[in-house]
Amino acid sequence: MSLEHAITTFAGAFIFPFLIRLCWGKMCEAWGAIGGWMAAGFIVGTCWALNHGVGLIVQSGSAWIDMAWAAAIGLFFASALSGDNLKEGLTNAFFAILGGTLGGFILSCL
Numbered sequence: 239m240s241l242e243h244a245i246t247t248f249a250g251a252f253i254f255p256f257l258i259r260l261c262w263g264k265m266c267e268a269w270g271a272i273g274g275w276m277a278a279g280f281i282v283g284t285c286w287a288l289n290h291g292v293g294l295i296v297q298s299g300s301a302w303i304d305m306a307w308a309a310a311i312g313l314f315f316a317s318a319l320s321g322d323n324l325k326e327g328l329t330n331a332f333f334a335i336l337g338g339t340l341g342g343f344i345l346s347c348l
Contacts, residue, residue, distance in 0.1 A: 243296040250294030254285040254305050255312025304345075306338030 239247070258281055265273035282305075289295040289305060314331040318324055 239296060239298040243298070246294045247296050250285075250289040251305075251308035252312065253288065253294075254281075255309045255316065257281045257285060258309060259313060259316050304338040304341045306334050306341060310334030310338065 258277075261281060262274070262277040265277040267273070269276065285305060310331045313334075314327050317327040
């Protein structure tokens, strides 16, 4: 992987958890449950289009990496740096990684 591909991959992986942390909770607070659905559509859809459609994330091998890995790692580190409960963060990170791995496995079966 070239340096340019590494930079765009890092940027694409950073954008997803950054937008989740920045917008998702505020959309839920402002619009209730429908705000959560809107956040899911807008944040996940926009990041997916940037990462896979535009091509910010570059896959260098045959392995397919799901965006849930980026969300899990990014949100865990953001929580750790802001002083949140790390035990709860590890639990959430574990299930996000498990979901990302399951999603990647299912897609590899196609």
